[in-house]
Amino acid sequence: MNEITKNLLELVSDLSGVPGGAYNIREDGQCAGRQSTEHIQINSKTDKPGIDIIVQPETKGETVYIPACVTHSDVNDLVYNDFYIGDDADVTVVAGCGVHTDGEEESQHNGIHRFFLGKNARVKYVEKHIGVGKGTGKRVINPRTFVDIGEGGYLEMDTTQIKGVDSTNRVTRGVLGENAKLVIKEKIMTDGEQTAQTNFEVDLNGIGSGADLISRSVAKGRSKQVFRSKINGNTNCSGHSECDAIIMDEGVVSAIPELTANHVDAALIHEAAIGKIAGEQIIKLMTLGLTEEEAEAKIIEGFLK
Amino acid sequence: MNEITKNLLELVSDLSGVPGGAYNIREDGQCAGRQSTEHIQINSKTDKPGIDIIVQPETKGETVYIPACVTHSDVNDLVYNDFYIGDDADVTVVAGCGVHTDGEEESQHNGIHRFFLGKNARVKYVEKHIGVGKGTGKRVINPRTFVDIGEGGYLEMDTTQIKGVDSTNRVTRGVLGENAKLVIKEKIMTDGEQTAQTNFEVDLNGIGSGADLISRSVAKGRSKQVFRSKINGNTNCSGHSECDAIIMDEGVVSAIPELTANHVDAALIHEAAIGKIAGEQIIKLMTLGLTEEEAEAKIIEGFLK
Numbered sequence: 001m002n003e004i005t006k007n008l009l010e011l012v013s014d015l016s017g018v019p020g021g022a023y024n025i026r027e028d029g030q031c032a033g034r035q036s037t038e039h040i041q042i043n044s045k046t047d048k049p050g051i052d053i054i055v056q057p058e059t060k061g062e063t064v065y066i067p068a069c070v071t072h073s074d075v076n077d078l079v080y081n082d083f084y085i086g087d088d089a090d091v092t093v094v095a096g097c098g099v100h101t102d103g104e105e106e107s108q109h110n111g112i113h114r115f116f117l118g119k120n121a122r123v124k125y126v127e128k129h130i131g132v133g134k135g136t137g138k139r140v141i142n143p144r145t146f147v148d149i150g151e152g153g154y155l156e157m158d159t160t161q162i163k164g165v166d167s168t169n170r171v172t173r174g175v176l177g178e179n180a181k182l183v184i185k186e187k188i189m190t191d192g193e194q195t196a197q198t199n200f201e202v203d204l205n206g207i208g209s210g211a212d213l214i215s216r217s218v219a220k221g222r223s224k225q226v227f228r229s230k231i232n233g234n235t236n237c238s239g240h241s242e243c244d245a246i247i248m249d250e251g252v253v254s255a256i257p258e259l260t261a262n263h264v265d266a267a268l269i270h271e272a273a274i275g276k277i278a279g280e281q282i283i284k285l286m287t288l289g290l291t292e293e294e295a296e297a298k299i300i301e302g303f304l305k
Numbered sequence: 306m307n308e309i310t311k312n313l314l315e316l317v318s319d320l321s322g323v324p325g326g327a328y329n330i331r332e333d334g335q336c337a338g339r340q341s342t343e344h345i346q347i348n349s350k351t352d353k354p355g356i357d358i359i360v361q362p363e364t365k366g367e368t369v370y371i372p373a374c375v376t377h378s379d380v381n382d383l384v385y386n387d388f389y390i391g392d393d394a395d396v397t398v399v400a401g402c403g404v405h406t407d408g409e410e411e412s413q414h415n416g417i418h419r420f421f422l423g424k425n426a427r428v429k430y431v432e433k434h435i436g437v438g439k440g441t442g443k444r445v446i447n448p449r450t451f452v453d454i455g456e457g458g459y460l461e462m463d464t465t466q467i468k469g470v471d472s473t474n475r476v477t478r479g480v481l482g483e484n485a486k487l488v489i490k491e492k493i494m495t496d497g498e499q500t501a502q503t504n505f506e507v508d509l510n511g512i513g514s515g516a517d518l519i520s521r522s523v524a525k526g527r528s529k530q531v532f533r534s535k536i537n538g539n540t541n542c543s544g545h546s547e548c549d550a551i552i553m554d555e556g557v558v559s560a561i562p563e564l565t566a567n568h569v570d571a572a573l574i575h576e577a578a579i580g581k582i583a584g585e586q587i588i589k590l591m592t593l594g595l596t597e598e599e600a601e602a603k604i605i606e607g608f609l610k
Contacts, residue, residue: 233579247566254565259579261550261558267580274538274564275572 001025001032004071004100004133012096012128013067023065024051029077032069040064040091050080050112053093057086057118067096068111073103073137078110085153087118096128097143099165101135108140115146117153117180125157131164138166145172149180151206157182161196162189162304169197176237178206186215187304190223190251200229204237204266213241218300219251230258233266243272246303248296306330306337309376309405309438317401317433318372328370329356334382337374345369345396355385355417358398362391362423372401373416378408378442383415390458392423401433402448404470406440413445420451422458422485430462436469443471450477454485456511462487466501467494467609474502481542483511491520492609495528495556505534509542509571518546523605524556535563538571548577551608553601 131139
């Protein structure tokens with residue numbers, strides 16, 4: 001593991017060195033360290049780049065780390081990671097990604113993750129993305145996440161991308177069985193000439209299933225963001241989607257939610273609000289002694305918390 | 306004017322006979338009556354079917370009726386009506402449309418309306434659509450409305466389509482100048498195999514401009530509705546879009562709003578909710594002596610009022 005990877009690991013996974021428990025560290029498209037445990041098996045795929053993570057039924061309280069790091073320019077990493085979560089398991093998956101460029105060439109990481117949750121399985125999926133380095137080469141991260149939640153299962157996905165990623169196209173697709181729940185909390189901040197696209201699509205197929213998609217974003221500089229979320233209510237189910245965006249400078253944000261009720265017992269709600277920080281909020285903090293910039297930073301910090 | 310037209314006029318414009326003031330009655334693609342007034346001139350177009358309605362500056366309190374009726378099957382009516390509203394005028398435009406079919410062939414009315422509002426001009430535009438008759442031929446109404454509102458102008462569009470229209474594709478496009486306001490209130494009810502599509506698109510180009518788009522709809526039977534609204538905030542402006550839909554039986558509703566803030570001082574909000582009538586509401590009315598059907602009808606009546 002090189003020094004840049006060590007730094008990136010700390011940024012994306014709060015790790016100093018290798019973690020205890022199950023992990024797989026990916027560095028520039030190669031495996032830089034792996035450990036399985038009694039209940040969590042990590043195996044290389046034989047047909048394409050990537051790993052299978054197999055969590056035994058009833059595994060409780062364990063965390064799997066699968067950070068991916070790109071440490072220099074001109075890397076185009078593509079990886080397929082599949083998670084099989086056994087019935088009644090309850091685990092955390094930490095899947096950060098850091099891209100460091102030092103030259104003029106673009107580097108990108110494309111992570112294609114699939115989750116298959118068994119009956120009553122619970123997963124907390126934490127994904128932090130960051131771009132660093134002094135290179136002028138673009139830092140690109142395109143995550144694709146597919147989630148299949150079985151009866152009574154629950155997946156919460158917390159994603160954060162608040163610095164240094166020049167371009168991102170985030171696709172998340174969910175298919176929910178009976179009484180399954182999906183909660184997605186996304187936080188995005190873009191600056192300069194960065195672009196970010198988010199595409200959620202959830203099929204509520206199981207009776208009693210529910211989805212809650214919450215996006216909070218800040219667009220600074222001349223950055224551009226597009227948020228799309230599509231919820232299909234195909235049975236007795238409930239869906240909620242919310243997009244709150246703060247725009248600053250010349251930032252541009254589009255919010256394009258789509259609700260479709262294909263069943264009389266589907267209850268679907270969407271809310272979106274786009275605007276700048278309210279002047280009163282800034283003035284209030286300035287009367288407490290902050291400069292205008294500090295006040296703005298404080299408000300954004302609170303908004304993305 | 307034939308008997309069917311007389312009935313349709315009452316349904317779509319609350320008119321018994323010809324109105325006082327300015328009017329133009331269209332019957333099966335022909336003019337069945339017209340009157341201009343001192344301040345409101347109605348002229349036939351010379352290059353295509355339709356009329357120009359010219360409202361003099363400072364005209365206050367007058368109403369223009371321009372109902373269009375299709376009285377039998379196998380009519381395909383297309384009309385271009387342009388409204389030029391002078392500075393400081395304040396008028397009401399009643400533009401209902403009724404389609405009656407008596408045979409197996411489809412009949413349709415396609416009304417393409419353009420509004421050009423001068424400085425501080427105000428228009429209330431009322432549009433009621435209805436389909437009647439015992440024919441099996443489809444009743445189709447496709448209105449296209451283009452609204453260009455000058456400085457300080459205000460247009461309120463109240464549209465209602467609650468019965469008998471088998472297929473509708475409603476397109477409304479607005480371009481707003483400085484301090485201009487656009488308010489759209491849409492009510493739609495579909496039943497059986499009917500389909501309804503709504504497409505709003507508003508460009509908020511003038512400083513201080515604002516749009517408020519409110520749609521309330523009910524989808525019964527096996528009917529299908531798609532609601533799209535697109536608000537582009539291109540300057541210091543405010544936009545609000547709201548879609549509330551009740552689904553019943555096997556009705557299907559999609560709501561696809563789109564907000565884009567292209568300017569830091571644009572404030573945009575969207576809300577949508579789709580669901581069935583709450584059981585408690587029905588039970589409450591039933592304890593007051595209504596049958597379940599009566600309770601449902603009462604709730605829908607209130608919702609669409």
